[in-house]
Amino acid sequence: MSHFSIRHVAIGTRVSKLGVSVLLAAMLSACVNYAGIHSDKQIARPEQFETASSLPAEQGRWPAADWADQFGDAQLKALIAEALQGNPSIDEARARVVEAQAYSQSAKAGTLPRVDADYSLTRQEFSGSTVIPPPYRGGWQTENKGLLSASYDLDLWGKNREAFKAAVSQQRASEADDEMVKLTLSTAIARTYNDLARLYALRDIAQREVEHREQIDRITAARIATGLDTEVERKTAQANLTSSRGSLAVLDGNILTTRYQLAALMGRGPDRGQAIARPALDAGDAVRLPDNLPADLLSRRPDIVAARWRVDAITHEVKETKAEFYPDINLSAAIGFDAFGFGEFLNAQSRTISVGPAIHLPIFDAGALRAKLRGRYAEFDYAVAAYNQTLIHALSDVATQLAQIRSSDAQLVEAEATRQSAEDADKLAITQYKVGLTNQLTVLNADVTALNAEQSVADLKMSRRDRQIELAAALGGGYIDTSADAVRSEDMTAGPTEAAIARH
Template sequence: MISQSNVRRYTFRGLKAGVSVMCAAVLSACVNYAGIHSDKQLAEPQHYATQQSMPSEGGRWPTADWADQFGDAQLKALIDEALSGSPTIEQARARVASAAAYSEIAKAATLPQADASYSYTRQQFSGTTYVPPPFAGSWQSENKGVLSASYELDLWGKNREALKAALSQLEASEADAQVVRLTLTTAIARSYNQLARLYVLRDIAEQEIAQREQIDRLTAGRIATGLDTEVELKTAQANLATSRAALKAIDGSIVTTRYQIAALLGAGPDRGLQIARPSLGVGDEVRLPDNLPADLVSRRPDIVAARWRVDGLTHEVKSTKAEFYPDINLSAAIGLDAFGFGRFLNAASRTVSAGPAIHLPIFDAGELRAKLKGRYAEFDYAVATYNQTLVTALSEVATQLADIRSTDGQLVDAQTAQSAARRADELALIQYKAGLTTQLTVLNADVTALSADQAVANLTMNRRDQQIALAAALGGGYTDTSDSAGLAATDAAAVSSITSR
């Protein structure tokens, strides 16, 4: 027989073994994300070679009213109208509001919760179960009112990290809204510049029509004197008709550009018909600001948004890791529970409960590990997106600057060519009037002069368009007003904490 001492000894050993097994289960649950990590890092702007492409020129960063440099009051009014009524802006505001609401939900999870409930139930109890007489087999009305409260201790920071992630996403959404504003204002300015281009080309087309009408009249006179034939007359008429068709095409493009601007304003197409001819000036001198590209990361809203998303996913990873640890919830409830209405408010009907609840993930078929892998994949994607956004931003600044410098050089040669072509056209027409040259010479000179005028006009408008694009590439006057300094200081440590093995 087994003695009582042996029984106690075996019982103690069993309890000890059970505790050991439970501790092992806890430890395995706490460390079972081992091996899941990331080695991706945020790129530093100083690591990219930009000294030759983006030299320090002592310039200023664009301001929020950068479009005012062109001296066109109508452009400023159009931008203000778009920012106040465009559906695109309203969409951005709605996304910010959604992110703000989500952050409020995440904050609520870190605070105690309380609620009240009341229920009334009419029920017939079984006469053959655990319900004793006189209730067995009878109908009873149960009244139950309970006031309850709960609080998750959040020992491992799961909810706190989720809140930080939500706040980072809110910051990213606000930066995204600035991206929308900048994109919209840039699109309006560039479309407005395109409208100005079309009006200048229209002026050239009208001058060309006048020129070819004169050639048509001269040709008719030369036919009377026998210097030209019907061939020259029909050629002059064909060229005149072609010039008139080109003018009508430009008029059509002017109308469609007005419609495009109206759509950007969030208005109907008739609003575009009210836009007057642009009167854009040259704009400010183009000089890059110093401390590029380091300051660009806080001047470009798309870079700021990408950085906040990396920060948000850093906290998401930490929150997901905390799910591997036990959850401890404290709950308490007090209320009244009674059969019938007469005894509902009696002290004897009082019911009270309180206590902790512990949840420990031991076996979930790999769900938590898969979830953490997904978070790391999202983190890697966010880091890659940030790095690509930074590279794209640097490329845009360098490209627009190079285009401006190239256009400036082209304009000098184009204006020289224009002056020579115009003089050649004048001389050819004078000689044609005097009967010293043929119509073909006049037409060739006229085509050359027309091309020269169009080239100068297009280069001038291209130069302004590139200047608008450069202002946008430099952030369009945006400055990160969030805690960017604190974010930058914690980026490396935060990323390092979740990328460690």
């Protein structure tokens, strides 16, 4: 890249307004341009999607930050709070926020004047055959130089300002990412805790099944004594009893494994999981979607908010890159002292002063700036596509969780009726088996049917609660983007996004 530069070293140099205008016009006509480089991509608006049927307005409430309290288990609340205190995933997210804040502060510094103080001490032997006058020629001299300098980029085209705005938007995206990590972690703990509750419920069923099959074994032994059954039925009863005890042992192992999973999610060692008590979860609140979906979802899902801020950031980065096509004018001034030796260093004769502008204009850069701008637009297109995909996923997520909950409700009605009928049939079969009115096969079939029905009810209840947890997360988990008003609505949602980039 070639550079066009003008430096004024002496005070008092004057250039007329007409001369400056002619000079700027000549420079602008000669500089590289970004004609033909643009994008027609724009972020999706929620009203573009058909959601009236899948996301009905039900006058429900948005989840609060303490959404897990609805299940009435103080231990779950405590586990989530503990996990959010010292989890490595949270620490990573917070470190990224601090990094983004530092970058934002650095970008802001580029919009302000800069003042520096420099001092140098140089011991040098000068050549005896140069223009250096005696007595310095051909001898060793010590040069003392101290300068106080100031510089300020006029930023006529907004390059530094756009860089600062982009950095602020990236910082806000990082903050939203931090909230998304917290929500994801809280959701994972709640779901794993709910799975622990499911395993305990299944263990209760398995324990009752062991007791039930011990009863069948005793009845079979009594029937053998009266000649109603043979050793075949006795061995069959004992095999079923042994299998039930094995199932109980499997559940005990799964419970311990799930405790370790919870400890890992909390950022703790496995011993912490052993101290977790049995869950005592309630059914939770009634499920009703809030009104004004999906519009309000845009500011309540951290992942959508982060994606939107990234679109805003790259929008400013495109403007910043466009500004690089125009002349860059920097004002600088310096005052100080420069002398050989120490005796004359602070004398008036050693004073040095400089002031003037420096102008940089890209004239021929072999296409480097145009390539950079095309790359920025590619990043912009990617950010817009990522935002649109995030929005689509969020809407689908809410609709899916709601549909699963409604399906679970319908299945539970049928499953409860099935369980009751199977339990009645099992009791009747045992009674008839005792008095010799039916055989062991009928009893075992009724027992298996009752066992499956009871397990199905337990699984459905826990699955429904799992969907409730995921629905709370899908609705943002109580998060609200308090900085959303900082994103200009006309730049982000109205008309082609390219128009927003072009205005600067």
